Every structure is written in structure tokens, then in C-alpha cells.
Amino acid sequence: MYLPLKLPQNPEQRPGYMPVLLPMKSHAAPVGVGTMVQSFLSTKMGLFVLAAFLISLGAASYAQAASGAQLGTIALLWKWTPLLAKGFGFNVLISILSMAIGTVLGVCLGILQVSPNGIIRRVAWLVTQFFRNSPWLVLLFYCILLIPFEIEVFGTTIPFPGWLKAVIGLSLPVMAYMSEYMRGAIQSLPSGQWESADSLGFSRGQTMRMVILPQTVKRLLPPWMNLYAVLTMATPLVSIVGVDEIMSFARAALASENRVDLLIPMYLYVLCWFFIYCFPISGLTRRLENRFAVKS
Amino acid sequence: MSWSEDKPIVSIKDVKKSFGSLEVLKGVSIDIMKGEVICIIGPSGSGKSTLIRCINALNDIQGGSITVEGREVHDEELDKLELRKKVGMVFQQYNLFPHKTALQNVMMAPLKVLKEPKADVEKRARALIKKVRLEGKENSYPGELSGGQQQRVAIARSLAMRPDVMLFDEVTAALDPETVKEVLVTIKDLAAEGMTCILVTHEMGFAREVADHIYFTDKGVIVEHGAPEEFFDKASDPRTKEFLSQVL
Numbered sequence: 001m002y003l004p005l006k007l008p009q010n011p012e013q014r015p016g017y018m019p020v021l022l023p024m025k026s027h028a029a030p031v032g033v034g035t036m037v038q039s040f041l042s043t044k045m046g047l048f049v050l051a052a053f054l055i056s057l058g059a060a061s062y063a064q065a066a067s068g069a070q071l072g073t074i075a076l077l078w079k080w081t082p083l084l085a086k087g088f089g090f091n092v093l094i095s096i097l098s099m100a101i102g103t104v105l106g107v108c109l110g111i112l113q114v115s116p117n118g119i120i121r122r123v124a125w126l127v128t129q130f131f132r133n134s135p136w137l138v139l140l141f142y143c144i145l146l147i148p149f150e151i152e153v154f155g156t157t158i159p160f161p162g163w164l165k166a167v168i169g170l171s172l173p174v175m176a177y178m179s180e181y182m183r184g185a186i187q188s189l190p191s192g193q194w195e196s197a198d199s200l201g202f203s204r205g206q207t208m209r210m211v212i213l214p215q216t217v218k219r220l221l222p223p224w225m226n227l228y229a230v231l232t233m234a235t236p237l238v239s240i241v242g243v244d245e246i247m248s249f250a251r252a253a254l255a256s257e258n259r260v261d262l263l264i265p266m267y268l269y270v271l272c273w274f275f276i277y278c279f280p281i282s283g284l285t286r287r288l289e290n291r292f293a294v295k296s
Numbered sequence: 297m298s299w300s301e302d303k304p305i306v307s308i309k310d311v312k313k314s315f316g317s318l319e320v321l322k323g324v325s326i327d328i329m330k331g332e333v334i335c336i337i338g339p340s341g342s343g344k345s346t347l348i349r350c351i352n353a354l355n356d357i358q359g360g361s362i363t364v365e366g367r368e369v370h371d372e373e374l375d376k377l378e379l380r381k382k383v384g385m386v387f388q389q390y391n392l393f394p395h396k397t398a399l400q401n402v403m404m405a406p407l408k409v410l411k412e413p414k415a416d417v418e419k420r421a422r423a424l425i426k427k428v429r430l431e432g433k434e435n436s437y438p439g440e441l442s443g444g445q446q447q448r449v450a451i452a453r454s455l456a457m458r459p460d461v462m463l464f465d466e467v468t469a470a471l472d473p474e475t476v477k478e479v480l481v482t483i484k485d486l487a488a489e490g491m492t493c494i495l496v497t498h499e500m501g502f503a504r505e506v507a508d509h510i511y512f513t514d515k516g517v518i519v520e521h522g523a524p525e526e527f528f529d530k531a532s533d534p535r536t537k538e539f540l541s542q543v544l
Binding site for chain 1: 352354376377380381383384385387389391392393394395404405408409410450453454457
């Protein structure tokens with residue numbers, strides 16, 4: 001079977017960074033880490049980190065320019081920026097689609113987790129626990145390998161390109177986390193809400209739809225946004241299964257420049273892209289959390 | 297149905313209820329006629345709240361029977377909605393829907409459960425809010441209202457379903473002393489209009505004033521009952537005497 005693993009053409013690029021990168025990236029996945037990072041970083045701290053990135057970039061570039069022999073680091077990064085921006089666009093697209101699918105499935109699964117039917121409840125719980133406790137990268141590999149590249153429905157062939165499989169792969173852990181958030185949000189509401197709706201003649205479905213779910217929204221919003229930031233930071237995983245995004249483009253750029261001194265600035269630059277995108281999200285999450293905490 | 301107004305509107309016969317191995321009700325019987333106001337009093341843990349929660353099937357029972365307008369409440373084939381339409385309930389913790397305004401809280405059930413036209417429902421809801429003396433608070437959210445105001449919205453919300461019987465489960469127990477009165481006045485108005493009311497309460501003065509009949513429960517049984525005057529002045533059972541000496 002074709003293993004869609006894209007390794008750099010130039011073997012000299014291979015040692016070192018790939019094996020190191022894998023475990024580190026998959027470590028970034030669990031929500032707990034994201035929450036810690038988010039609560040640890042204040043806005044000032046974030047700006048400080050960003051400034052440190054830029055200064056180190058500038059310093060490296062200055063050293064290059066002083067030697068005068070080759071194109072400066074910043075000029076090189078600038079040259080590759082359109083490609084990296086396109087790659088990051090894929091990261092954003094994949095994260096949005098995975099989040100959308102994962103959220104819809106997770107909300108449904110979360111509701112099933114509080115079903116009055118014991119069998120449904122247990123199955124939903126098991127599915128949730130299974131995907132919540134699986135490494136994201138392994139789930140990605142499974143989806144890439146198990147989902148066929150096209151599906152035929154009523155005579156029409158629906159292609160399933162790699163990026164779409166990756167979207168599904170990443171939506172599974174999102175689903176599991178959302179399911180847990182949903183269950184928690186529903187169970188955190190006072191039982192009096194169910195009782196009063198019951199005594200007014202609402203059916204269980206009506207109570208869920210009109211009374212319970214609207215009240216879970218504000219409880220779900222902060223963890224949901226946090227999960228989105230964590231998911232976005234996990235999207236470079238898809239480069240490992242051969243889907244184009246910012247990391248694979250960065251590697252391609254490095255391979256074509258073939259300059260060892262570009263290695264660190266390039267990955268710093270990639271980090272900057274993620275930081276600029278994700279940091280405001282975690283800042284907003286923190287603000288929402290504070291606001292809701294005061295209100296309730 | 298064979299029910300007519302000369303028969304009890306709510307009939308509780310030898311009701312037994314257990315939570316696991318703990319028997320909370322050990323055979324309780326009460327008959328309530330239409331338009332009657334009865335108060336159930338007793339020490340905490342005596343099963344008062346459990347009893348009225350059984351009347352609208354929020355709790356199930358292990359023995360005996362409860363009928364509302366002749367229909368058995370704890371019948372597998374009972375149309376729960378029919379029961380909910382007949383029996384309104386107000387809770388100690390108000391349990392308003394916090395994401396809806398006072399008016400929306402009152403309108404929601406008639407609109408969504410009874411599927412009545414919006415214009416009619418809104419007219420009735422506004423009248424009910426006026427009736428519980430909360431004019432001007434229609435668009436306030438529960439979080440912006442005091443406990444007493446929330447409880448009166450909760451009463452209006454139950455009345456919007458046009459019940460024949462109202463259950464009040466310690467509705468003033470969570471309120472500040474100064475707002476207790478406004479809620480009691482609302483209930484008194486209702487009683488004066490002929491609404492059948494079953495109250496679990498710790499307000500002895502109020503019970504004496506509005507009740508037609510008082511039931512004293514202790515440890516899952518009715519120890520003593522009677523009209524307010526004879527109950528409060530001529531209680532005979534030592535347990536009743538002891539309780540009354542503590543609360544009066």
C-alpha cells in the first residue's frame with residue numbers, strides 16, 4: 001500500500017528535525033496544555049515573546065547582511081512568504097472544517113451522553129473516551145489509511161482527497177472533547193430547570209432544545225474557543241501524512257534553498273504565523289471566561 | 297370521566313414512597329375538594345415536599361394511589377401532558393429560565409406546549425404579570441429581579457397553563473423576610489379566587505389565615521389534621537404540640 005509519507009528530496013535535510021518534530025507536536029495536542037499555556041501567558045507576556053522572536057530574526061538577518069555573501073535571512077523569508085501564507089491558509093481551512101464537523105458531532109454525542117437510555121448513554125460515553133484518549137497523529141494515520149480515496153453514492157463518485165481525510169481525522173478528537181464539554185455543561189445546570197420544564201408540560205426534547213441547550217452556550221464558548229486554538233496548533237500534524245500546509249511548504253522552501261542557517265529562522269517564522277493567529281483567540285477566551293465568571 | 301365536582305379533585309390514598317431503603321411516606325391519605333386550600337406542615341425530612349411532588353408525578357410512588365380529577369397519576373398509560381395542564385407547581389428555588397425575560401418565561405409553556413396563538417398568549421401573560429403585581433418588569437431577566445419578584449413570575453408562569461390545582465413547595469423558604477409577604481399576598485389572592493391550592497409551608501401565621509385544612513406530617517405519616525382554629529389551639533398529639541411550641 002502507498003504510504004503517503006512525504007520526505008524531503010534532499011537526504012541531507014532528513015536527519016534531525018523530523019523525528020524530533022513528531023513527538024513534540026503531538027504533545028501540543030491535549031487541551032490541558034493549551035489551557036496552561038493560555039492562562040500562563042498574559043498579553044504583555046505574549047507581546048514579549050513575539051518581540052523576542054522578531055529580534056532574534058533581525059539579529060540573524062543582520063549577521064547575514066554583514067557577511068554580504070548571500071541574500072539576507074529576512075529577504076529569503078520574504079521571498080517564501082507567499083508560499084507560506086498559502087500553506088497557512090490550508091492550516092486555517094483544515095482547522096475550521098475540522099472544528100465545524102467535530103463541533104456538530106461532539107454536541108450530538110454530548111447530548112447522547114446524558115440520554116435517559118442507558119445503552120445509548122454508555123455507547124456515547126465509550127466513543128467519547130476512545131477518541132479523547134487516542135493520540136491525534138495515530139487517528140490521522142488511521143483516517144488516511146482506512147478511508148477510501150473515493151466513495152460511490154448513487155452512481156456519483158465523491159472523491160476523498162488526502163486533505164479531506166485529514167480534516168475527518170482531526171475532527172474526531174475535537175468531537176470527543178466537545179462531547180465531554182457538552183455533557184459537563186448540561187450536568188452543571190441545576191436540576192430544577194428540568195423539573196420546572198417538566199411540570200410545565202415540556203417534553204424531554206423540548207426541554208433540551210428550549211431550556212437546557214441555550215443555557216449551555218455561554219458555558220461552552222470559552223472551552224470551545226480554547227479547543228479551536230489547540231486544534232489550529234495541531235494542524236501541522238497533517239504534513240506528516242502528506243497533506244500540504246505551512247510546515248510542508250516550509251520544508252520544501254528549506255530544501256530548495258539548501259541553507260543550514262535558514263533552518264532556525266524559517267521555523268521561527270512559522271511559529272510566528274501560528275502565534276499571531278492563535279494568541280488573540282486565547283486572549284478573547286480569557287476575557288469571556290472572566291465575564292461569565294462574574295455574571296454567574 | 298366519572299369525576300364531578302362533588303368528589304375530591306385530588307385524592308391521595310395510602311401513598312407509600314421510598315428512596316432506596318429509606319421509606320419517606322408510610323401510607324398517607326388526603327382528600328382535597330375543588331377550591332380548597334390545604335397546608336401541609338411538619339418538621340423537615342417528614343416527607344412533605346416528596347408528597348406534593350408525587351401529586352404531579354415528579355416523583356413516582358411505591359404504593360397506594362393518587363388521582364387528580366379522577367385520573368390515576370401513577371398510571372403507565374397516563375398522558376403526562378394532561379396532568380401537567382391540570383396541575384401547576386411552584387418551587388422553592390423559583391427555577392425560572394434565566395435566559396428568558398419575565399414575559400417570555402410566562403409565555404413559553406402555553407406557546408410551545410399548548411401551541412396557542414401568540415397574540416392570545418401574550419395578552420394573557422401580560423395580564424398575569426399584572427396580577428402578580430409586576431407590571432413594568434415584563435422585559436427583565438430573572439437575574440435582574442429579587443427573589444420575591446422571581447417567585448411571583450414563577451407563579452404567573454404556572455398560572456399561564458390555566459391549572460385547576462396549584463402546588464406550592466416551600467415557596468417562601470428561600471426568600472428574604474421582607475419579600476415573603478409579597479409572595480404570600482399573591483397566593484392569598486389566588487386562594488380568594490377559588491383556586492385549589494396545596495401548600496407545603498413553614499409560615500404558620502399564613503397557614504392559619506388562608507388554609508381550610510391543615511395537615512401535620514412527621515416521619516412519613518399524617519399525625520394530625522383539622523381546620524386551622526382547632527388544629528392550632530387544640531392540638532392533641534404530643535408530636536404536634538412539640539412542633540407547634542417550637543415554631544409558634
